[in-house]
Amino acid sequence: MKNLMNKHWGKSLLAIGAAAVMAITLAACGSSSKSGANQKVQITFWHGMNGVYNKALQGIITDFNKSQDKYVVKGTAQGNYTALQQKIMAAAKSKKLPTIAQTTYTTVPDYVNQGFITPLDPYMLKGSDKLTSADKSDIYSTFLTSSKYDGKYYSMPFSKSVRIMFYNKDLMQKLGVKTIPTSWEDMAKLGKQLKSKGVAVVGFDQSFDMELDGLIHQAGTSIVTKNLKVNADSKKVLTATHVIWDMIHNGEAKTAGSDFYGDRNFTSGKTLFYIGSSAGVSSMKANAPKSLNWATTPLPSYLGQKGTELAGNDIVMFKSASTEQQKGAWAFMKFLTSKKETTKWAEKTGYVPLRKSAVTSSSYQAYLKQDPTAKAAVDSLDFGFQAIAFKGFTEYRTDVLNAVDAMLTKKQTPEKAMGDLQTSVEKIIQENK
Amino acid sequence: MINEKPTLKSTGKALLYLLPMLVITITFSIYPIINSLLMSFYKDYNFYTDKVGSWGLDNFVYLWNDPDFHLAVRNTLIFVAGVVPITVVLSLIIALLLNQTKWVSGLFRTVYFLPFVTSTVAIAMVWNWIYQPDYGLMNYFLGLVGVHPIDWLNDPHYSLLALIIMTIWKDLGFNIILFLVGLNNIDAGYYRAAEIDGANAWQRFWNVTIPMISPITFLVSVNGVIGSFKVFDQIFALFQGKPGPGKADLTIVYYLYEKFYTEYKYPIAAASGVVLFGLILLVTLVQLWYSRKHVHY
Numbered sequence: 145m146k147n148l149m150n151k152h153w154g155k156s157l158l159a160i161g162a163a164a165v166m167a168i169t170l171a172a173c174g175s176s177s178k179s180g181a182n183q184k185v186q187i188t189f190w191h192g193m194n195g196v197y198n199k200a201l202q203g204i205i206t207d208f209n210k211s212q213d214k215y216v217v218k219g220t221a222q223g224n225y226t227a228l229q230q231k232i233m234a235a236a237k238s239k240k241l242p243t244i245a246q247t248t249y250t251t252v253p254d255y256v257n258q259g260f261i262t263p264l265d266p267y268m269l270k271g272s273d274k275l276t277s278a279d280k281s282d283i284y285s286t287f288l289t290s291s292k293y294d295g296k297y298y299s300m301p302f303s304k305s306v307r308i309m310f311y312n313k314d315l316m317q318k319l320g321v322k323t324i325p326t327s328w329e330d331m332a333k334l335g336k337q338l339k340s341k342g343v344a345v346v347g348f349d350q351s352f353d354m355e356l357d358g359l360i361h362q363a364g365t366s367i368v369t370k371n372l373k374v375n376a377d378s379k380k381v382l383t384a385t386h387v388i389w390d391m392i393h394n395g396e397a398k399t400a401g402s403d404f405y406g407d408r409n410f411t412s413g414k415t416l417f418y419i420g421s422s423a424g425v426s427s428m429k430a431n432a433p434k435s436l437n438w439a440t441t442p443l444p445s446y447l448g449q450k451g452t453e454l455a456g457n458d459i460v461m462f463k464s465a466s467t468e469q470q471k472g473a474w475a476f477m478k479f480l481t482s483k484k485e486t487t488k489w490a491e492k493t494g495y496v497p498l499r500k501s502a503v504t505s506s507s508y509q510a511y512l513k514q515d516p517t518a519k520a521a522v523d524s525l526d527f528g529f530q531a532i533a534f535k536g537f538t539e540y541r542t543d544v545l546n547a548v549d550a551m552l553t554k555k556q557t558p559e560k561a562m563g564d565l566q567t568s569v570e571k572i573i574q575e576n577k
Numbered sequence: 578m579i580n581e582k583p584t585l586k587s588t589g590k591a592l593l594y595l596l597p598m599l600v601i602t603i604t605f606s607i608y609p610i611i612n613s614l615l616m617s618f619y620k621d622y623n624f625y626t627d628k629v630g631s632w633g634l635d636n637f638v639y640l641w642n643d644p645d646f647h648l649a650v651r652n653t654l655i656f657v658a659g660v661v662p663i664t665v666v667l668s669l670i671i672a673l674l675l676n677q678t679k680w681v682s683g684l685f686r687t688v689y690f691l692p693f694v695t696s697t698v699a700i701a702m703v704w705n706w707i708y709q710p711d712y713g714l715m716n717y718f719l720g721l722v723g724v725h726p727i728d729w730l731n732d733p734h735y736s737l738l739a740l741i742i743m744t745i746w747k748d749l750g751f752n753i754i755l756f757l758v759g760l761n762n763i764d765a766g767y768y769r770a771a772e773i774d775g776a777n778a779w780q781r782f783w784n785v786t787i788p789m790i791s792p793i794t795f796l797v798s799v800n801g802v803i804g805s806f807k808v809f810d811q812i813f814a815l816f817q818g819k820p821g822p823g824k825a826d827l828t829i830v831y832y833l834y835e836k837f838y839t840e841y842k843y844p845i846a847a848a849s850g851v852v853l854f855g856l857i858l859l860v861t862l863v864q865l866w867y868s869r870k871h872v873h874y
Contacts, residue, residue, distance in 0.1 A: 226818065230838055236625050254841065258625055350817075402705060402730035404817055539840045546824070553733050553822035 185468045187476060188242035189219045192228040192457070193303070196426065200492035208479045215472035225457070236260055243465040244473045249290045249458045249530070250537040252298045257535050257576075262463040263296040267474035275478070282499045283481065290530040291458060299458035300477040303495045305423040306452045306528050307354055308520040309346075309444070310407075313437040315416055319343060324417075328359065328387050328446040331417075335396030338416065344398040345391070347406040347415030351548045352388050352399060355419055355443075357453045359384040361529050362446035367565075368540065370532055372573050376547075376566040377559070385558035387446070389551055399552055411436055419443065421455065422521035426494045429517075440520035450527040456495065496521050535576035543568045616847035624843045636848035646849065648824060649832040650856075652737060656808055656828060657860075659741040661801040664748050665794065671749065672756035673786075686754070693750040701814030704743045705730065730816065733823035740826050744811055748804070752797050759793030760786070791872040799864055806857050809834065829853045 193201050198221050205219045220242075222228040228246065235241045241260065255261045268275050280288065287301035311324055319341060325331040335345035348355060360366055363380045375381050391397035398415050400406040410418035411432045420428075425440065432438060443452045459480070461473050479485060483502050490497040491511045497503050503522050512519050534540075547565040550556040616622070617637070621630025640646045671689065675682045692700060707714045708729035716726040729739040767785045776784065787794075809830040812820060820827035820835075829849060837846035 226838075233838070258623075258841075260625075401710075401728070402708070402816070542835070542839055545819075549819075550823055553731060553825075 184216045185214060185472050187215055187217045187244065187469055187472045189217055189244050189476070190222050190228060190231065190242045191219060191246040192222055192225040193246070194221060194224070197303070197493050200489060203492075204480060204485050204489060207485070208476055211479065212475070215475060217472075217476050232260075239464065241462040241464045243469045244459050244461050244477070246302060246457045247299075247460055248456070249299050250533040250541070252293050252458075252460065253533050253535045253537060255460065256293060256298065260462055261298055261460045262470070263298055264300065264461060264474065264477075265296050267471065268297050273471075273475060273478065282501050284498060284500065284525055284528070286454060286528050286530055287498055290533070293533060299460045300481060301498050302457055302459050302480060303493070304454055304456035304498065305421045305495055306454050306521050306524045307358060307419055307443055308422045308440050308452070308524060309442065310410060310418040310420065310428065310438055310440055312410065312413065312416055313439060315343070315413055319416065321416065324441055325444055327444050331444055332387065332391060332396070335391050335394070339394065339396050343413070344396055344409075344415045346397045346417040346419060347409045348397070348399045348419055349406050350400045350402075350404050351545055353544050353548045354453045354455065356385060356388060356548065357531060358443060358451050359387055359446050361453070362449040362451040364449070366532060367544065368532060368534065368569065368573070372534060374566055374569045374573065376562045376569060382558050382562060384446070385562060389558050392552070393555070407431060422496065422518075422524075423456075423494050425517050425521075440517045442520050442524045452524045452528050454528040454530045494518065496525060534573070536572040539572050540569055543572070613847045613850055616844050617851045619844040622844050624841070636844045637852075639845055640848055640852060645824070645827065646832055649827045649829045652826065653806060653808070653828045655737060656741060656744075657802060657805040659738075660744050660748070660805045661798060664745050664752055664801055665798055667745065668749050668752035668797070669756050669794070672753045672760060675753065675757060676760045686757070689753050690750040692747045697747070697810045698814045700743070700747055701811060704815060708739055731822050733821070733825035736816070736821040736825045740811060740815060740821070743815065744805070744808065747811070748801065752801070755793055755797055756790065759790040763789045788873050792874055795864070795868045795872045799861060802860055802864065803857055806853060806860075829856075
């Protein structure tokens with residue numbers, strides 16, 4: 145009996161020992177991989193790109209790694225944007241942040257506040273590898289403006305899209321609509337005519353927050369101004385909100401609801417037009433029936449002004465990276481925004497090119513000829529704008545989405561919903577001062 | 578072995594056997610629980626450097642005054658009250674039926690168990706389609722009995738009901754299996770004795786089956802209450818990362834998630850977790866107290 149028990153003892157000790165050895169080797173594996181790449185400086189890059197987008201990005205990363213022998217960029221897809229944000233948060237807590245990551249420029253103030261990221265100024269504005277003034281005027285100014293926070297550059301633009309309008313040519317002919325409305329005023333008129341025919345003139349995604357931002361911008365203001373003044377219940381904002389809200393409540397426009405994207409209502413002929421992201425062109429191509437005769441155009445004007453909100457992601461650099469890594473990371477960011485790479489990126493994904501010279505390049509022009517649906521996005525770039533980022537922006541965005549949602553699902557009036565928004569946003573700004 | 582006196586050596590040995598589980602439980606459950614309890618009292622807290630400015634009850638005051646949190650508590654309570662009783666009764670009925678017919682019951686057991694082993698996201702996608710207002714199955718069947726189409730996922734009046742229905746369907750399988758185990762463990766002698774005494778089927782069910790499976794009923798309802806209080810993934814998947822139309826499906830855990838991940842208000846998230854813990858504890862204690870009288874082991 146005793147002998148047997150000793151055997152058991154021995155076994156369990158052996159098992160514990162084996163587990164310990166395994167744990168140690170695993171831990172060692174984890175730490176040794178850093179120095180494994182032949183003295184080259186390793187730059188880790190976390191992003192939220194999937195499918196074709198991930199493939200295109202991997203192609204660019206491979207190009208960069210081949211183009212020089214000092215740095216190696218290792219890109220890791222972290223799932224979608226939400227998952228990416230959560231992983232950055234967890235990595236910041238456990239002090240294991242990558243060198244660079246994709247993120248929206250609107251999270252920059254929060255990241256700066258929490259001390260995660262470092263300004264790009266030392267590399268972007270000084271030194272041998274800086275952006276020349278020719279570079280700076282070549283990149284669309286709205287992208288660079290939104291990269292700046294508190295007087296410093298914190299991000300480089302990367303995957304950017306605009307809102308564009310899709311239209312159904314066959315349905316237009318059937319309904320006897322000869323011209324595409326070029327203003328929201330005309331759109332509203334057309335909506336009244338089409339209502340009796342059972343077709344909504346325009347469809348949105350689940351929320352119309354981006355279109356609302358656009359109208360408010362075209363009216364010459366914004367919900368939160370540069371000086372952090374909140375305008376949610378101002379006359380201009382309310383009038384702009386009514387343009388969309390009135391159409392929806394008269395049944396002349398439609399949001400996607402639980403379909404999430406408005407392309408389903410559009411392809412099934414429930415809406416004549418659909419306002420969505422230019423990055424949605426590729427999914428429209430994949431999902432729309434082949435027989436559907438559709439095309440794209442820039443958004444209508446409002447009060448005689450044009451405007452479309454730019455969305456998408458930038459790349460930021462984390463403070464925790466070494467100086468060598470930061471240098472390499474900057475070289476990679478510059479490479480990404482170079483004329484050649486941004487053209488390639490745009491052609492492969494449907495995101496917009498970041499440089500004017502890329503748009504006018506023969507390669508991209510040839511691409512536009514081949515695929516005219518991409519033209520609306522590029523044509524919109526000149527009047528594209530981006531929201532003003534501030535501390536607490538993520539919370540503000542949630543509140544805007546809630547306000548729009550309340551107008552849609554609880555049928556709140558713009559006066560009520562935007563009035564509530566005014567109070568809550570004022571509170572956010574107060575708390576983050 | 579059982580009668581051996583505990584010695585230093587045997588205690589040490591027992592500890593060694595328990596060690597793996599203890600290490601896991603302490604690092605992944607006990608330690609986080611204590612930490613989040615402490616965090617709920619932090620003021621001026623930097624999550625990343627772990628610097629605490631001061632301590633206080635401010636986070637709980639914030640929750641007390643936040644209409645969103647009130648809504649979350651209300652929705653959670655409605656959800657629990659809607660899901661648990663129906664799940665218990667329905668799964669008992671189905672288990673009884675399965676127990677009656679021996680043939681094909683294997684097949685049906687598998688069928689009912691499938692939702693339990695299927696990923697929530699996949700289930701939510703299917704239900705998203707079932708609830709579709711224009712071509713969904715739900716409205717089709719309701720249409721057959723003359724009910725007007727309902728916009729399940731976009732109408733704040735129905736979206737919580739939609740969530741409850743989906744959750745009941747998802748939870749049935751596991752509870753049916755538990756009840757089947759309980760039913761099989763009842764000694765057939767009790768039924769025979771009751772029959773000899775002249776009890777009819779209903780009396781046998783009420784006086785033999787119900788008392789004999791009461792431990793399982795207790796287990797299922799305690800499990801159900803705790804699980805339902807913690808509801809989150811179904812909402813996230815069914816409403817694609819939103820707490821339903823007009824926040825109609827905002828629950829306590831969803832509230833916690835929003836505070837933590839989108840608003841960076843970590844101590845408030847921790848405080849809402851503590852409130853949830855208190856609520857679950859309270860309800861479970863009431864259930865325990867009730868079980869003293871009505872559960873027969």
